[in-house]
Amino acid sequence: GIQVEQSPPDLILQEGANSTLRCNFSDSVNNLQWFHQNPWGQLINLFYIPSGTKQNGRLSATTVATERYSLLYISSSQTTDSGVYFCAGGGGAQKLVFGQGTRLTINP
Amino acid sequence: NAGVTQTPKFRVLKTGQSMTLLCAQDMNHEYMYWYRQDPGMGLRLIHYSVGEGTTAKGEVPDGYNVSRLKKQNFLLGLESAAPSQTSVYFCASSSTGGSGNTIYFGEGSWLTVV
Numbered sequence: 001g002i003q004v005e006q007s008p009p010d011l012i013l014q015e016g017a018n019s020t021l022r023c024n025f026s027d028s029v030n031n032l033q034w035f036h037q038n039p040w041g042q043l044i045n046l047f048y049i050p051s052g053t054k055q056n057g058r059l060s061a062t063t064v065a066t067e068r069y070s071l072l073y074i075s076s077s078q079t080t081d082s083g084v085y086f087c088a089g090g091g092g093a094q095k096l097v098f099g100q101g102t103r104l105t106i107n108p
Numbered sequence: 109n110a111g112v113t114q115t116p117k118f119r120v121l122k123t124g125q126s127m128t129l130l131c132a133q134d135m136n137h138e139y140m141y142w143y144r145q146d147p148g149m150g151l152r153l154i155h156y157s158v159g160e161g162t163t164a165k166g167e168v169p170d171g172y173n174v175s176r177l178k179k180q181n182f183l184l185g186l187e188s189a190a191p192s193q194t195s196v197y198f199c200a201s202s203s204t205g206g207s208g209n210t211i212y213f214g215e216g217s218w219l220t221v222v
Binding site: 004033035040042043044048086096097098100101 | 148149150151152153196198200209210211212213215216
């Protein structure tokens with residue numbers, strides 16, 4: 001099956017810094033989503049982005065489907081951005097494979 | 109604005125005991141899912157349902173059973189709990205299984221088997 005690799009596994013930044021999280025896929029996907037898990041465990045869907053670029057406030061994501069990777073950008077980080085970021089890819093929703101996540105810590 | 113609700117939030121079981129996790133969604137979604145999350149790992153799909161009365165196996169179905177008697181509810185059962193089932197369990201739903209459909213998660217259920 002498809003393999004999903006995320007990097008870096010851990011990232012520690014100061015408030016106000018920018019960050020880039022990467023997600024690589026072993027095969028092409030037609031479903032790619034990014035999620036944020038806050039320190040209390042809640043999972044929130046950030047983007048559905050099988051290709052192209054999307055932006056939502058300080059967050060944006062770009063997927064280069066032909067090269068099988070996706071990037072999540074966080075600008076002007078805030079402490080509330082802390083948590084674990086997961087990407088998941090695959091076919092339909094029941095075939096999503098999750099990566100192991102990037103743990104982001106934003107220090108004040 | 110409940111979304112996806114899971115009960116119970118926390119539970120401690122002894123090896124061999126049984127229990128049921130209940131998931132309820134109020135968004136009229138067709139698809140529902142049960143995932144488990146273990147330390148340092150992403151989510152792995154246990155079972156899913158594509159509509160009322162249907163269930164299907166995911167990546168790690170062994171030791172679990174599910175039922176979807178009503179569209180809004182999806183139950184996950186452990187018939188004989190084992191320490192390897194200590195995990196955080198997440199229920200989720202989506203309007204359909206199409207690739208563009210957002211998945212909404214519940215808040216998680218922390219299960220410890222001793």
